[in-house]
Amino acid sequence: MRNWPADGIALGADYNPEQWPEEVWVDDVARMQEAGVTFATVGVFSWSLLEPSPGVYTFDWLDRVLDLLNAGGIAVDLATATASPPPWFSHAHPGTLPVDHSGRTLWPGSRQSWCPSSTVFTEAATGLTEQMARRYHDHPALALWHVSNEYACHNAPCYCDTCAGAFRTWLDKRYGDLDTLNAAWGTAFWSQRYTDLAQVLPPRISTAHSNPTQELDYRRFTSDALLAQHQAELSVLRVHSPGVPVTTNFMTLDHFRHLDYTEWTGSVDVVSTDHYVCGDLTDPEAELSFAADLTRGLAGGAPWLLMEHSTSAVNWQPVNRAKTPGQLLRHSLTHVARGADTLGFFQWRQSRAGAEKFHSAMLPHAGTGSKVWRDVVALGRAAAALGEVLGSRVEADVALLWDYQSGWALNAPSHPSSQVEYGEVAHDLHAALRRAGVTVDVVGPRTDLSGYRVVLVPTLYLASDETLVAVAAAARAGAQVLLTYFSGVVDAHDHLRGDGWSPEVAALTGARTAEHAPLPAQARVALDGLLTGSATRWSEWVDVEHGTEVLSRATDGDTSGQAVLTRRPVGSGAAWYLATRPDAAGLDALLARVCADAGVSPAAEVGPGxxxxxxxxxxxxxxxxxxxxxxxxxxxxxxxxxxxxxxxxxxxxxxxxxxxxxxx
Incomplete structure (x- = not known):
């Protein structure tokens, strides 16, 4: 990246000088130097100051900010400032406001108050982007462009009439004609057959469950619509600021799955993400590690940027817990360990007004005599000491398939159990390997699997033919492939894949699901064999083919005696099938055996925690x-x-x- 810090792990934050009197800015830069800050993200939410009225621009204050940062040796990640339009824009163009599932307009007064499909918004956003690119391309502080901010965090999906029209255009491009659309959506069911594209609407609130393929396609459309907004600004930057790399901050937190980021990575020069620890999770730090591994997977294994995390408490959880001594360093260096070459925070100086005034920052309300400041300065020293790590890659022999679209489909209603949610088993498997000291690449469904010794396929409900072929090829080539229940059930249209449940999975594993038997919420099933202990969520009646070894069975409940874990030799590898959700001890035993068969060792032998x-x-x-x-x-x-x-x-x-x- 142009002029990006290269002597150590880059350290910085969102910097919002517009919130403060100008006399504070000089002190900010001095404090940044004291803390070891080497970059600042500037301008994310400054549209209303940069363009106070249509076509009238006031860049003089931003000029002075960039000059100050440059004089202080601090690189700038300059935002296009288009994340949230100013009040004058929404007032002049009320049709650009998003609409929720129930048909209610989401009014301005917070942030991201714009419709993902609005061409009026696109025109205004690209206009501001062009002005900024022309003005700052040659500024010596500029190292990176930052397009918008946290796409889909608040304004997606939108169900307005503009989106309805854009959805119809998207469908026409995807399917070509109504017969193909009707076949893909299975509209013979519930008398939903369309005879004119104008009849198609977004899946707004209705009398019963919406068509599942319509819901799935609307999620795809929303992701594509926001990607098109990003690409519109990206195109302007390519023309008017060539050679300066471009990013936008993804959100690889577990609860944020609005966008299919595997489709976005080709439109950024470097992958960056925001991550905040969720205190209500059973193991928040395991989720942090998963998110970092997912970000690395999106980056194709290359180093990536942590654009935002928090020095201590956030402001948007039910209870916002402060970080304990040492947590800031541990959390930050977990990201670095798993591939981040940049550590960024929201934000530099803690706000005195607005919705995030209780959100922690690098420079807190308590000032430089505080615990947070001491932790920040210590992190700055650590980041500076790790310069030789820059550019290195994380070593991993295990791949875990992660597919946003499969998650969208699996988490829809009308399935055998609402208790089975996408990601749950993926996190279980990842956490077990993390406990064992084995690193996992969390990768998309189109990733080349040929270099991995172990391939994990957890609840991949929706799976393409290509993905299933690649998984089988990995086993034949020598990998230990573990597939779990409810994988390979439907195709890209959310239609059952063929005769029986998950026919390709059955053909590979030799374990054929005869009938699903999901468990009630609090029920547990006892297990024997390798998975001694108990399991929850799911059970099945399973027919095991000759040549497939049964390693564990259920020993009580409706499916007592049924196989819950099988292994079948395939080529020079093996295919495993897991038909339930074991407890932690069971998963530890299972993955120890899988890794031993694959010749996968931990990065080091260490104890618990x-x-x-x-x-x-x-x-x-x-x-x-x-x-x-x-x-x-x-x-x-x-x-x-x-x-x-x-x-x-x-x-x-x-x-x-x-x-x-x-x-x-």
Whole structure:
């Protein structure tokens, strides 16, 4: 990236100087230098100040901000400022406001108050983008362009008439004619057959469950509509600011699945994401690691940017917990361990007004005498010490397939169990391997799987022919492939794939589902064999073909005696089928066996609560050890520890501590 910090892990934040008197700006830059800040994201929510009335631009204040940052040696990630239009725009163009599922207009007064399909919004946004690109392309502080902000966080899906028209255009392009559309949507059911494209609407609130393929296509359309908005601004930047890389901040938090980011990665020069720890999760730090691995998967294994996380509490959860001592460093370096070469925060200086005034920042209300400030300064020193890690890649022999569209389809209603939600088993498997010290690439359904020793396919309800062929090919080529229940059930139109349940999965694994038997919410099934313990959520009646080994069975409940775990040799690898959701101990035993069969070893042998990941380049390898436990971690590894600067023959990481070892 142009003029991007290269001496250490880049450290910075959203900087919103427009919230503060200009006399504060000089102090901001001095404090940034004190904290080790090397970049700032500027202008994200400044449209109303940059264009206070249509076609009237006031850039002088932004000129001074960029000049100050440049003089302070701080690179700028400059936002196009188009995330939220100013009040004058919504007042002049009320038709651009989004509409919710029930038909209610979402009025201005917060942020992102625009319809994803609005060409009026596109024209205004690209107009501002062009003005900024022309003015700042040659500014020495400019290192990166930041298009909009957190697409779909608040304004999608939209069900307005503009979106209805755009949806019809999208469908016409996708299907070509009404007969093909009717076949894809299965409109013979419930008398839904269309005779004119004008009859098609978004899946607005109705009398009963909407057509599931219509719902699925509307999610695809929404993702594509917002991608088109991004690409419109991207095209302007390519013309008027050539050579300056472009990104937009994804949101790879577990609860944010509005966009299919696998379709977006070709429209950014570097993948960046925002991540905030969700305190109400059972294991928030396991979700953090999953999100980082997912971001790396979207980046194709290349280093990526953490554009936003928090120094301490956020403001939007039911209870916003402050980070405990050491958590800021542990959370930040977990992202670095898993591929981030940049650490960014929301925001630099904590706001005194507005909806996020209780959201933590690098420079908190309590000032430089606070715990948060001390933690920030310590993180700055750590980031500076890790320069040699830049550009290295994370070492992983395990792939876990993650598909946003499969999630959209699986989480729709009218399925065997509403308790089965997409992502639950994926997180279970990932967490078990994290406990074992085995790193996982969380990858999209079109990823080349040929380099992986283990391939995990959790609840991939919707699966294309190409994906299923690739999974089978991986097993034949030597991988241990584990498929779980409710995978390969439907095709891209959300139609059942063929005779029986999941016929391709059955053909590969030799375990054929005869009937689904989902479990009530609190029910547990006892297991024997490799999966000793119990399981929840799901059970099945399974017919096992000759040559398929049964490794565990249910020992009670309606499906007592039925296989719940099978293994079948395939080529030089094997195909495993898991027909229930085991407890943590069962998953640990299962994945230990799968990894042993695959020859996959942990990055290091460590105890409970210790996270280990290895990054590697042609210059060497670095072992990251993040100790979440309340006792010291003893790691049998030697080399040079970067954070302390010490050479060690045996690594000891204190409780709550972090170490980064350049391995001998």
């Amino acid at each position: 210790v996270e280990v990941v290895r990054r590697r380049s042609e210059l060497g390898s670095w072992l990251f050890v993040i100790n979440h436990a309340d006792v010291a971690a003893e790691v049998p590894a030697s080399g040079h520890e970067l954070l302390s600067g010490a050479d060690v023959d045996h690594l000891s990481v204190p409780a709550g501590g972090v170490a980064v070892l350049r391995e001998a």
